[in-house]
Amino acid sequence: MALLLDSEQRLKDILDRLVAKSEADYYNPYQLFQWPDSLPEERYWMSPELMSVHGTEVLGELTEEQLHRLSKWESINFYSLNVHGIRELVTEVIARIHTKEFALTSEYFHHIIGEENEHMWFFATFCNKYGGKIYPDLTFKFDQGIQGPASHFLVFARLLLFEEIVDHFNRQMGVDERLDTTIRQVNAIHHQDESRHVAFGRQIVALLHKDLRSRLTPEELGEVERYLKSYLRRSLESLVNPAVFRDAGIPEPYKVRNRVLADPAHAEHNRNILKRTMRFLVNEGILPDESLEDS
């Protein structure tokens, strides 16, 4: 990996700090949670402001009881997406650990892999225990995406963007008193660990992109931008799942999904989710603007 030399010492210092923090914050997830047999159904399972229908026309058509039910299944979908996202993350990091190109980051990769394995365990436990299932992964890999010099960058960019979106939810749900203690705890713990992973992700993504800018043509960089925007759109759309509406007992789930996605309030909701992330991407010169549409 052609990390820029003048940045390498800075990255090393950051990695040392993150490793020390990982060691200091280490906990045993298998003993941390109480996992009550059930969680109250007549409450929100997800902060209402974070639900896909927030502010939309569809929201006004749902009763509070329906919203509670929807929040339950949206939270199960959210944790299911975490399980699948983490599987991809761990697979990609394991493919790179202790290779020559990633010698500098291998020590920290051990912590990421260990922590992510534990996150996947508690998210999967939550889904299975309180939802009776994990929603299936709808990522169908029949193409290879962008290959060549951009491949490392795109892998770490995808992982970072996934973590940043998730963290937007964890940050709020970890302190939302309207939610049950178990829900708050799962989100708060994840946020605590993810803030380190996001810090690392931002460093490596910025460095890898700086390197790419010196190696790719403007056309190739444009292709990278289009891919990232498409990935962001897809990630946000995966939070609006027709199976969730169906499980919540809401009729015509596909039509409801289409209405939510087309609602201007949902676009605003998405802008809020991505606010910090887009600022980072634009500041680092990775995206030319904060729009999710192709330039």
Next chain:
Amino acid sequence: MSQSGVDFVVDYLLSKRPDLTEIDLDLDLIENRILDSLGFMNFLYVVEEHTGTEISLEDVTPEDFRTVRSIAKRFFDAVPDLG
């Protein structure tokens, strides 16, 4: 033959690729990047909505999505017998 299913799939794919004016029934959708990993989820939902059947990815292969003809054969009533 489910011509309406074929038309439906072609119309959807064309709406995602305004640079194209037609899609041959045997055109490789994956190789030509008309259908890719990032666009797949929405395409799946559109097919599910149209057919009224939820599709489990455990029961399908990439080949089922290779061409409009293979999509029609797998998810709609029958294979088109034209072209």
